Amino acid sequence: MITGYHISLKLCRYLKLRSFCSNTIPERRRVRSKMDMELKSRDNPVVIKLDSPEFHNIFTQEVVDLKKLFDKYQHEIRIAGGAVRDLLMGHQPKDLDFATPATPQQMKDMFMAENIRMINMSGEKHGTITPRINDKENFEVTTLRVDIITDGRHAEVEFTTDWKLDANRRDLTVNSMFLGFEGNVYDYFFGYDDLKRRRVAFVGDADVRIKEDYLRVMRYFRFYGRISEKPDNHEKSTLEIIKNNVDGLQNISGERIWMELKKILEGSFSGALLKTMLDVGIGKHIGLPLEPNIEELDRVLIRGRHLGLHPMSYLAALLRDMDEVTVLHRRLKFSGYDREMLYYIVEHRENKEAHPHRPLLPYEKLVLNTKIKQKDAVDYVREVLKYRGEEKLLEEFNKWELPRFPMSGKILKDNGVPPGKMYGPIISKLKDIWIDNNYIQTAEDLAKLLPGIIAEIDMRK
Structure with missing residues (x-):
């Protein structure tokens, strides 16, 4: 008889038996805790009217045309989330996302009637339609919604026309605001106040918000690095709730975790935030060793933080060897470029034997x-120098012009060297000589050395 423990995850999902699977979180209907039930909101959500240059700069012709289209079909539309936060902080938003009471079907009907192409239809079940306006710019427009069932990673949603209910389902107060095209900022849950105080807080009950989507643990730290003015101004109660929920990260894909972690390590207070994340127990769930090398991280922060470290330098500091790099990559699934950088830093971060007159030579x-x-x-070499805090060498390396090795297989052949296995050792030896002589030798100079090098190689056989 097949038991729940023998059912594959794929089959388990198909049969709606997730509670039998040891590596999933059971589906749960959206919980309204006492804190959520008593959550205060503004009677009048409009807190300020924007009239800044950054606000006016968002109105490209495509944004204006999108608004005209929704006006024509009598659907309200507002800018949502991160762009509102950025504008209030005086930053120019990189992306604009929109929210509307219009249902996905109403939006599709509208865009089809206007012969506007829609792309990426996979977001429709969550309420997101992506029109391409003027065949030039794509915009994500999402129907107002509430989460009905969550499993710590995904949510089944129900559409609504209530802006406050949509704001209430969002993660952080500073991300729960809307912006009207006339400049009015709609803030139901005091995100504007938190932003002015540089406070990062969950909407309502932090424990419930995190259990709805455990990736919010990582998002908390990402936005802390963007918003807070101090590295250690966390609310103890928030960190305690995060600590109690970090096990949920085990069920979040490595790719999603890495997207958030990379942004954390590119933001402010990256080193301090990384250590705080380790303190609350995140490390073991994202592929870091059980005993990360905190001492090395501290050394790297002291000597290289001001040099603009790449995220891989922070992670390399916590890892002791190449095997730990492999384990971390297996969990987070880095890009090829990032993976090879991490291996490279760990391999080459130790002292190099320096030439007395050419310290950059190694x-x-x-x-x-x-x-x-x-x-x-x-x-990668530039990052190794940052990691080591070699500021003078880094400056010299940045000025160094990459020389072109003058020899090639064709030149060897033209000088009578028969094609074969000797080409590799000969080229390698000539390159060493050329490098040691500060790249001054020409192809003709190096060709004169061929008889001696060939004889030396023959003697080793």
């Missing part, structure tokens, strides 16, 4: 003898 050799793309090798 790093020049790393680039010139690389088996990977030279452009990537240059990036």
Whole structure:
């Protein structure tokens, strides 16, 4: 007889038996805690009217045409979420997302009637339609909604026409505001006040908000780095709730975690936030070792933080060897570029034997003898120097012009060297000589050395 423990995850989902699967979180209807039930909201949600240059700059012709279209069909539309937060902070938003009471079907009917192409229809079940306006710019427009069933990763939603209910389902107060096209900022749950105080807080009950989607643990730290003015101004109660919920990250995909973690490590207070995340127990759920190398991280922060470290330098500091790099990559699934950078830093972060008159020489050799793309090798060596805090060498490396090795297989052939296995050792030896002589030798100079090098190789056989 097949038991629940033998049912594959895929079959388990199909049979709606997720509670039998050891690596899933059971579906649960949206919980309204006492805190949520008593949550205060503004009687008048309009808190300010924007008239800033940043606000006016968002009105491209495509944005204006989108608004005209919704006006024509008598559907309200507002700017939602992060763009509102950014504008209130005086930043120019990179992206605009929109919200509307119009249902996905009403939007599809409207866009089809106007011969407007829609793309990425996979978001429709969650209420998102993406029109391409003027065949130039795509906008995500999402129907107001509430989460009915959540499993810690996904939600089944129900559409609504109530702006406050939609704001109430969002993660952080500073992300729960809307912006009308006339400039009015609609803030139901005091996100504007929190933003002025540089406070990062969940909407309502933090424990419930996190259990709805455990990725919100990572989002908390990401937005803390964007909004807070101090590295250690967390509310103890929030960190305690996060600590009690970090196990839920085990069920979040590595790709989604890495998207958030990378942004954390690119933001303000990245080192301090990383240590706070480790303190609350996040590390083991995202692929970091049980005993990360905090001492090395502290050293790297002291000597290289002001140099603009890449996220991989922070992670490399916590890892002791290449095996730990492999484990972390297996969990977070880095891009090829990021993965190879992490391996590279761990491999080359120790002291290099320096030439008395050419301290940069070991790093020049790393680039010139690389088996990977030279452009990537240059990036990786630059990051190794940042990691080590070698500010003077970094400055010298940034000024260094990559020399072009003058020899090639064709030149060897033209000089009488028969094609074969000797080409590799000969080229390698000539390159070493060329590097050691500060790249002054021409192809003709190096060709004169061929008889001696060939004889030396023959003697080793």
